[in-house]
Amino acid sequence: MTELNTKAFCDESKKVFTHPNGFLVMNAKNLIELNGIPCEIRNEFASGATGELSFVDAWPELWVQDWYEARALNVIDSLEMDITSGAWSCCRCREENEASFDCCWKCLQDRADD
Numbered sequence: 001m002t003e004l005n006t007k008a009f010c011d012e013s014k015k016v017f018t019h020p021n022g023f024l025v026m027n028a029k030n031l032i033e034l035n036g037i038p039c040e041i042r043n044e045f046a047s048g049a050t051g052e053l054s055f056v057d058a059w060p061e062l063w064v065q066d067w068y069e070a071r072a073l074n075v076i077d078s079l080e081m082d083i084t085s086g087a088w089s090c091c092r093c094r095e096e097n098e099a100s101f102d103c104c105w106k107c108l109q110d111r112a113d114d
């Protein structure tokens, strides 16, 4: 039984979310923790650590223990739905912006009030 217990605490982590916008990854982390799921961000400082990493490799990643994966993915699903439903287009450059942005990520135009 001791062996089984040890195995259960092995580092069986799953990546549940990654995004080039570190702010969104932090958001997801907070939301997951609010749901009682411990999680951690990896790769957070990767982009500054070395110039040799590819762009995708340097995205911050959110990891949970594998037995929390399904619950964490549920939380992420609702988060992504929020992002999509609140998306807005810039009135200057027509770029799509996520709901959490107060100004356009591309041209910094302020978000117009609807």
Ligand SMILES: [Zn+2]
Pocket: 090, 091, 092, 093, 094, 095, 104, 105, 106, 107, 108, 109
């Ligand atoms: Zn714009």
